[in-house]
Structures are given as structure tokens and as C-alpha cells.
Amino acid sequence: MGNSGQTVQVGGMRRPRPLSPLREHLRDTFWFTPAAGLVGAMALATLVLALDSLLIEALQEDGEYGTVSSLIKLSEDAKSIITTVGSAMLTFIGVVFSISLVALQMASGQFTPRVVRLYVRSRITKCTFAVFLATFLFALLVQASYEGDADPRTVTTVPVISGLTCVVLVLVSLVLFVAYVNSTLRLMRVSHVIDRITREAFRVLDRYERGSGEAPALPEAVAEAEHQGAAGVLRDVHIARLVRIARRNGTVLRLVPRIGDFVVPGTPVLAVHGGTRPSPRALRHTMTVGVERTYHQDPAFGLRQLSDIALRALSPAVNDPTTAVQCLDRITQFLAAVVDRPFGVLHHRDAKGAVRLVQELPGWSDLVDLGFSEIRGCAVGNPQVSRRMLAALDDLWWLADDERRVPLARHRTLLTQAVERTAAEPADRAFALRPDRQGIG
Template sequence: MPLLFAIGATLLALGVTAIDESLDTSLRLPFLFSGGPEGARALLAAIITSMISFTGLVFSITVVVLQLTSSQFSPRVLRSFLEDRFNQVALGVFVATFVYGLVVLRSVRGTAQVDPFVPQFAVALAFVLVLVSVLVFLSYINHIAQSIRAATILSNISDETRALIDDRFPADSQPEPWLSAGDGPSRVISAEDPGVVEWIDDTALARAAERAEVSIEMLRAVGEFVATGAPLARVHGRAQFDDGRLHATVRVGRERTMDQDVGFGLRQLVDIAERALSPGVNDPTTAVQALDHLHDIVRRLATRALPPRQRVTDEGRLLLSVPQPDFADYLALAFDEIAHWGRDSPRIERRIEIALRDLEVAARPEHRGAVTDAIARHRCAAPSSTLDALSPSDSGLR
């Protein structure tokens, strides 16, 4: 985005200076720059110097924030900072003002006595851009201070995960049976490059399978690592299928993303909680905050059907099957590791017990068995005399 701002600033400067050359600015309007070439050069030089300093300061602050966030929370949450639109816009505004000043400066010609030309509109606009940059800088300081708060980071990750759940598992979804591709002839398609399966285009891949009259069984779920040459998918059927179509619809990248991976949202929250429980940080309150969000997310999963990720024809023939975690996997991911590292903290044990008791009541019948197993794993089999599953409260230890 800063590059786009720089290109836009260059075009703007060229356009405004062209307007200056074509208009008569001898009327000395009050909002225009009224100085000579030397004054215009001095003003633009000051703007250029200050903007490059602003840009360096913003870059330094951002690097420090990234380092702090990585060490205190989790390296996986850096993705949200790198994708933060406001940070990109702030850096873009400073770069744009700097580039604009440079382009306008080169159009100032002559001296007060010899063939003077001062693009008055362009210089006045440069001053306006400086004022805008100051306002953006003040907003940036407030934004960056808010963005490194634990509550903000946890809320952003949780909101993104909830939105993905609503997209992948709508509230009105119904349970569906798992269909098998059968035991007929098949062949395996291997991965071309190593990486994590980030995204699968179900629609395009199912359409390609229907045209080729085959059934495609993905062997790696979204969020799972696959090595070069390792099995990626199995094609069932006697017809020929172009491997390139599968590779074009399955994106393998460097790291997990939140495009289709609900588990990655849980993983980030769990990592933050585990880091908070480490002896070097020793911040159980942040771990409890992470558990609050995990409780809400898993409860949302517990109250919804999680149909298999499959595509079939109108006649019921299986076209595409993509493996995905079931509710028990999500539940274990959310609580097992935190329970292990927080076993010496009464607050953590109590918060996990409250979450599991609530899930036991709220879960759909097909998910309740997984919750019962989790309660047994966490030694919560006997009802606590101080907890009401219908109205859980841990206010005593928060």
C-alpha cells in the first residue's frame, strides 16, 4: 500500500504543477503560497526532511511493536499487525507526502530576479499534506498503543475466528452423513512443493471432478503441512484427471491462515495462553482472558452441526471430500494444552472446569460425548459443589 500512495503522490504532484503552469496565479489568493522560488525551496526542503524523519520513526515504532508482540504473545499473531490497514495507511501518507514534496521541488525554477516559477497550488497542497500527516501520526500513536493490548489482540483473533465459523458452519446447518469414495481404482497425486495447505477451492475442484467423472479425496486438511512428493490427494475412478487442476485449486503456502482454518484461530489463542503461563511471563490473567474467548468459540461450535466438507452431485455421487477436525478435535485443542501448563494454577483449573460444565449443558447431542470425555480427562467427573453448570461463575478467582 505505501507504494500505491507513492505512485499516487507522484501523479498528483505532476498534475497540480501542470495546472499551476496553465493558470494565472498572479492574483495572490490567500490560501496560495505567496513566496518566491527561494522560499518555496526552503519550505519544500523542510517538508521533505520532516517526512522522511516521520517515516523512519513510524517504521521504528512498528518494528519494536512487532518484536514485543512476538516475544510476549506469539509469533503467529504478527500476521494481524502486518495486515493492519491503518498502519499501512499511516506509512503510506508519510511516504506520499515525502514523494510529493520531492516532485514539486523539482518544478520550482529560477530565482526571484531571473525567470521565476513557483507552483503555488502545489506548494500550498504540500503544506496541507503536512498537516494531514501530523493528524495521522497522532492517530497512529493511539492506534499502536491500543493494538498491543492483550484484550485487543485476543478480541481481534476471536472476532476473526467467529466470522469464519459463521461462514463455514452456519447456525442453520444440519448434520449430514459421511460419504465414502468406495474401493474402486484410484491413484495418488503428490504435492509439488512443501508447505501448509492454506486454502482449497471446493467449487472449482468439485466442478473439475464432475467434468472428469472422478471423485477426489483430499488427504491433507486445511492447516496441515505436506512435504514435497508426499500424498496430497487421491483420485478415485478410471477416467483421466489433470493433476494441474488440483494444484491450481489447492494453495500451499508458508504458514497457516484464517481463510478456511478455524483451528488456526484456536491455536493462536492457545499459544497466547501458554506463553502467559510460562515462568518467564507468569501472567495467568491473560491466560484466563484467552480462555474466556476459547470458551465462547468452542460453545459456538458445540451448538452447531459440523457437517463434513464434501461435495456431491444431484444424483448423490461424491465429487470431493476434504478432511476436517471434528468437535472433539477442536475441544481438545482449546483446553488440553492449557490445562497441562496451568495445572498448578487454581484460576486456570477453575476456568476450564466452568467452561466444560457449560459446554456439557449447551452442546448438541452428537457433541456431548466429547465434552464428557474432556471432563473426565481434566478430572472434573464429579460435580463441583461450588459451581452451577446452568449458571457458571468464577468471579471468586478472577
């Protein structure tokens, strides 16, 4: 689109707020769950200490001083246990933190730096940190509530219920520690990492409605909304808010960049077609720009990560074609799932069915190129990879219609030509160009 239309500057993108759905943005942060655990620990400590006070008060009113004396003696033993728990939890936290750093370093170096997001989004890792920190804080608060008075007639609280609660928290922490170690070991195995990436990619597809394939007839563009925040990757847009804004102004908004594109200040991010242009204030906080791509609203990000892992595996430093074959398995699975989906643009409508927001999606050729182009360039000299790619192209050819077979035929031709140029012996060429779903099965 040219610059002849009017321009509306979208401010407020420098510090984006969490947008809809909020859960996705919180999953991309590591601080929220541990912080919630600390708040929960303070609330739980306040509650159980109040119950302890009510228990002692009820026993004193009934004249059960012998029972109170027994509880005071029992609390002395519990005090040593809780003190031990408080110091041990710090050690546990340090062990968990160390394991996390080692796992992140290995995953980033062996697979791709983009898989670090899997660890950040891991629920078991966040819950383990949250419960460990909560147990440590709870133990400190219980220790602070101990009284030096041993007279059963004047003591106001004896940490009985709080001591039992602390023991329960320790047991939960131990279970979570075992689950955390198991989860971390799984994420350090490439097969499980590839499987997690694939499942995340399919979740994105499930959130999207099917594209209509053809853009509606839009009125002439009357304005452009420029990005005025910091440069970064367009992570997602607040679809519901943009639809409401377009409906109030009687216009249709078109998202200029795709989700995952890098945008710089001054470039157009929204085109306004017809109606009245929205005010800059109304368009504030309608999109999130960050330093890296996310799964949320980005259907191609999963293929990007699978391709990166395959390229790292095929590098001379790693030389692991089996991992590249595993990535090709999942790339084929993803492309087979979208082979019959209409591509083009995605139309977001208001309650009355009118199109209010137009969003461009990656096309079939874009996804095929993303999944195969770079791996194809590194497949030469690796017959295991070339054979698996040819089998993948055969499977997709069988599923695709005539129009969508064009990029598949192009990749098959380019791969065949590359192998014929590099393999000197006819037998090697024939072997490398024989389709095999296991590579060399």
C-alpha cells in the same frame, strides 16, 4: 488411501500465485499498500503539476502578470515548507518503523510469535507507511518541478496547487500517525490482542458454509495428486477452480490434508474419485503452501493462537494466570458458537448442485481438545485457571447435546484427577475444583 490408484503430480506449487480471494493474500503481505501509495503519489504529482501549468498558462493569456508575480513570491515560501516536509517525513518514517519493531518484539516475546500476523495485517499500519512514503515522494517531485525563472511572462509552472496538496498530505500524515500510535498501543495490550484473534476466528467461520456432517458416497478413487512443491503448511485451496476442474472431468476431488497441515513433496494432496483424472497442468496453482498458517480457510487457527498465549502466560517465566483466564473466556465463546454446527466434511458443489470438492473440517472433539488439552495440563497449581476451565466446561455442557458432551466430560474428569493428585489439602482441592467464570472472582 493406498497407493494402488494412479497418481497425478501437481506441479507449480513451488511459487504459488495469489488465489481467491485475492484480498486475503494481499492482506498477508506488507509491501502492497506502501507500493500502491508510491504509485499514487507519482500519479497525484503528475496531475497537480499539470494543473499548476494550466493555471499559469491561463493567467498569462489573460495578462494577469501581477497575479503570476504574487504566486511566484508565494511559491518561494511554499518551497521552504515543502523542503522541510521532505526531510521531516524521513524522520517520521524512521519513528514509525522503530515503533513497529519494538511492538513486534514485545508481542512475539510476551504473547506468541504467531500474533505478529496481526501487525502485518493491520490496515492502519500499512496506511500510515503508505501515506508517509507517498508524502515524501510527492514532496521530492514537487521540489524537482521548481523553476529558477522569476519572470511572470516566461515562467511555465508555479507549484501552487501542488504546494497546497503537500500541506494536505502532511495533515493526513499527522492524523494517521496519532491513529497508528493508538492502534499499536492497543495491540501491545493482551486483552485487545485476544479480542482481535477471536474476531478473526469468527470471520473464518462466517466464510464457511455449514458442513453436512456425513461424506457423500464417493466412487472408487482412480488417482492421487501428489505435492511436488516445497514442503510447507497448506494455507488454502482455490475452491472455485477445483470445482470447475472436477465438473469438466466429471469427477469428485477430495482434499486429503486439512488446511493448516504440513505437507512434504510426494505425499497425496488430492484424491480423484470417478470420472477422468485432471491433467497436471489443470491442477497447477490450485493450492497455496507457505511457511506458516493463516486465518484464511483455517477455522482452528484462532484456537491455536489463544491456546499458545495461555500456555505462554502459564509458563514459570511469565506466571500470568489472569491472561490464561482471558484466553479461556474467548475459547469458550468460540466453542459455544460452534457447539450446534454439524462437523465432518464440507461439500463444495457446482452450479447444478453436484458435489465436486470434499474438504474435511476439524471435528467437535478436535476443537475441544485444541482449546483445553494443553491449558489443562498447565492448570494444575493455578486454581484461578482450573476454576475458570470448570466453569467453561459447565457452560458448554449446558449448550451441547448428549453426543458432544463426551469430550467435555473427559476433560472435566482429567482436570479433577490432576488437581486431586497435586493438591494435598482437602480445602485446597475443593477450592480449585469450584467453578468460577472469573477464575477467582
